[in-house]
Amino acid sequence: MNIPPRYTYCVMVTVVLTVIAYFISPTIAVGILVGGLISPLFAMCQPTSQQSVAPVASSTAQTPAKSFSVAAATSAEQDETVIISRADYTGDVKTIYVGNLPYRANEAAIRKLFSEYGLVLSVRLVKDRDTGKRRGYGFVEMPADAADAAIAALNETEYLQRTLKVREANEKKEVLKPEDESSNSAEL
Structure with missing residues (x-):
């Protein structure tokens, strides 16, 4: 021994x-x-966390099967991966909208799903403000080349018995505040 x-x-x-x-x-x-x-x-008996995970290049990414199992989603919670924040990444970043998500999917499962196509910088699943339950959509930030590969591969695929809607997210629109509207109308 x-x-x-x-x-x-x-x-x-x-x-x-x-x-x-x-x-x-x-x-x-x-x-x-x-x-x-x-x-x-x-x-x-504890596993060591000295493993390093290199980002997967989009040219070497393999296309997974069109259907994902529940076991794949639950195993994502147990995997240890290195997380790089958007502040630490210096390249071009795209934000991906992911819709029609199962309500039981969490950030770790979505990170695992998208990490097959490249580096995942962040995952934000939208929750209801009052109840705290997930609303069935979210946003994933990835490098531009990996994001394009993930969009092409995951759009219209089945994940936990739901057909995902994956596309590039729209930019946030600036909303005028009520005091801004009143000041503009007074000038006319």
């Missing part, structure tokens, strides 16, 4: 602390000894 070096280090530190604690109180020393030898074993 391979014993990792960090467990050996934990055992040495535990023995030193136990000897010091023995002079203060033997009960505390026993607690430190048991805790110091058992707790590192639980840490060894």
Whole structure:
């Protein structure tokens, strides 16, 4: 059995602390000894997050099947991926509108779905302001070339028994505030 070096280090530190604690109180020393030898074993069972995920180039992206399963959506919650924010990305970014989403789909599942076509910078699923429930649509930000590949591949595909509507998002329109409208009418 391979014993990792960090467990050996934990055992040495535990023995030193136990000897010091023995002079203060033997009960505390026993607690430190048991805790110091058992707790590192639980840490060894945890998966390490030292994996790095490189962005997938759009030319090498493969077209997935037209239907996605529930298992693919739930496994997305368990995967660890490196998330790059839009502020850290310096290239051209496109915002993609994703409509007709199943209400049970969450941000992690949508990120996993779109990450097959390239780097996903952000996922925002719109929720109802009063109830907090998802409204069935959202927005995904991706680099421009990866966004085009994702739109072409995912539009009109079935995802969790719903046919997705995927297209480039419209720009936000500036809304005039009521005080702006009154000041414009007074000038005429």
